[in-house]
Amino acid sequence: VGASRLSATARPFRTGTPALDLFPIETWTRLAARHRRHVSATALDYNAPGGYRPLREAIATHVASARGIRCTADQVIIVAGAQHGLTYAARMLLDPGDAAWLEEPSHLGARSALIAAGATIVPVPVDGAGIDVAEGVRLAAQARVAVVTPAHQHPLGGSLTLPRRLALLRWAAEHGAWVIEDDYAGLYRSTGRPMAALCGLDTSECVIYVSSFSETMFPALRLGFLVVPDSVIDAFVGTRSTIGQHPPTMDQAVLTDFIAGDHFARHLRRMRHVYGERGAAMRHAAAQLCSDELHLSAKDAGLHVTGRLTTALSDVRIAEVAAQRGIEVGPLSCYYGVGTTPTPQPGLVLGFAAVDPPRIISGMRTLAQVIRETT
């Protein structure tokens, strides 16, 4: 895999950050410079609240082929990353006190978005096949919203099965509920092509699709998008001017050129290969260096892997000691709500995307030492 002039500085095993050392910054810089040479005074003024029109069109084309979502450019709303999109969607769809299903364990950002919207969170258990929809219906059939990660359950991994996808959509349609699909790492899959998005199966206009360019481009860009049903386009776009307008126009324009020039698809193909290597390096290193202490899940979780600690150690304590040694790991217990019973088995969430195989291996060596020494 080709060289880059960027050197990686992320610590192993940071999650949520892609292989920034391999981002084609020269291409981005060239497109940005070209765009600036042709900028007009109009381009410096306020833009459409739903986002830069050509970008919305490029994304509508992209999600059709990459995620099986058929939508118009009007349905695409540009946001400042997935977290902004989740918070925005939760605020739009929920009144304070409304019940909302949340996967247990779940993405931290989804939890904070629901808390910010004043929702009453209903934790719904997950297993190897994703969220247990039947259990959700049993616990709170009248919930207004379900926030789910169908591509890769976050953080445990595993894809939501087709029967459960259909059951989830049926529940939402029958109860007038909304499904917020957080398509975290939906473009990545360790084997084969990614399964199409849940949104692509939605015939009842009840799915709000949330995606970010943080994992596919770079986090500092702060761009993401929603795909919303026709029925709520006006409501979503109309409130954008209240909550702070559109993201910066120039970045949207350069990203449009990046997608239109096929650089995005090329970068994704290259990253799928790189993440395959990095994920394999992590699994190999864990098997060699700490197979007794840490059992990595076999489930595909996109750009990270979850490992169960075989000791009764506090995963928070291990994360603290690891941080002192320059290793960044997420304690699995922090992905659960407060007071979950039974107490979840301790574990670690380990990202493999941000650093190269040599640093994955040396990082795993340090982590193995930390676990053994902390015991």
Place this chain on the structure above:
Amino acid sequence: VGASRLSATARPFRTGTPALDLFPIETWTRLAARHRRHVSATALDYNAPGGYRPLREAIATHVASARGIRCTADQVIIVAGAQHGLTYAARMLLDPGDAAWLEEPSHLGARSALIAAGATIVPVPVDGAGIDVAEGVRLAAQARVAVVTPAHQHPLGGSLTLPRRLALLRWAAEHGAWVIEDDYAGLYRSTGRPMAALCGLDTSECVIYVSSFSETMFPALRLGFLVVPDSVIDAFVGTRSTIGQHPPTMDQAVLTDFIAGDHFARHLRRMRHVYGERGAAMRHAAAQLCSDELHLSAKDAGLHVTGRLTTALSDVRIAEVAAQRGIEVGPLSCYYGVGTTPTPQPGLVLGFAAVDPPRIISGMRTLAQVIRETT
């Protein structure tokens, strides 16, 4: 005033948009290109939620000299423009149902920010000396927040007097209330230096200062900042990751260079001169072309002027007809709350910053025709 390669396309008399035809886009482009040549992988990753540290430092220095605000870089929080800042501050400081003072008439964005936060709006009248603080205390001494535009009352113009500033701060300190200072066009004043910000007088840590780079740089940049008291820094910064992280890092870095390289101060000096010319051109044109129909306020309102219609015409109707003729005017009645009594005298809000004097004159000629024909 020097040439630019950007041609203005805004319609007269657009408000909220600066002289984009005179923005030094070449300088911005050069700084952006230089920044990109030296970008690191770290710069592509997530940045600090409060904003890019060097920008926060540059702004702390800038507001000290330009607005009389003494603050640390920690107190500066980068946001995505004033509207984002207002919404964010209102959400942080208000619980649904809390009372909030709002100037009557007021900035539309301030009103929608309070509505979004679920506030109970208490309209407080304004006169030539700004918001009537004594009346606010009489109406709702227990309000939790007051949103004010001390530099230039928005939209009527006029600066909040020193006695009222002190009374407002005294009320807030005594009642544990917050003052949100929307410093719209605070860096512009048609004669002399702008008065220092209210925030600079605050000794009780009760002012949240909101400023935007939309009027001083360009709206498509989507950058602004808050200055918050020490006591709430952690709360504000801590929630940033929930509501969608920091604005894009590269834009923040280029803006830092723009400020540090003295381009910002130079641009502001030049724009003060330009807006002096454009404001004078508008007043002259109105006096010559429609002095019977439209009485412009003598009060300094930053980048716009408010004119009272001397007929009993609906200002909304005039704005509609004007729009069909390519003229953008804000009906003054829309800046009031629903059901205001007595019904406000009809008027128009006319921006003079976005277009050059010849287009101001031709626009005023068209507007005069519209008013006469609509009568």
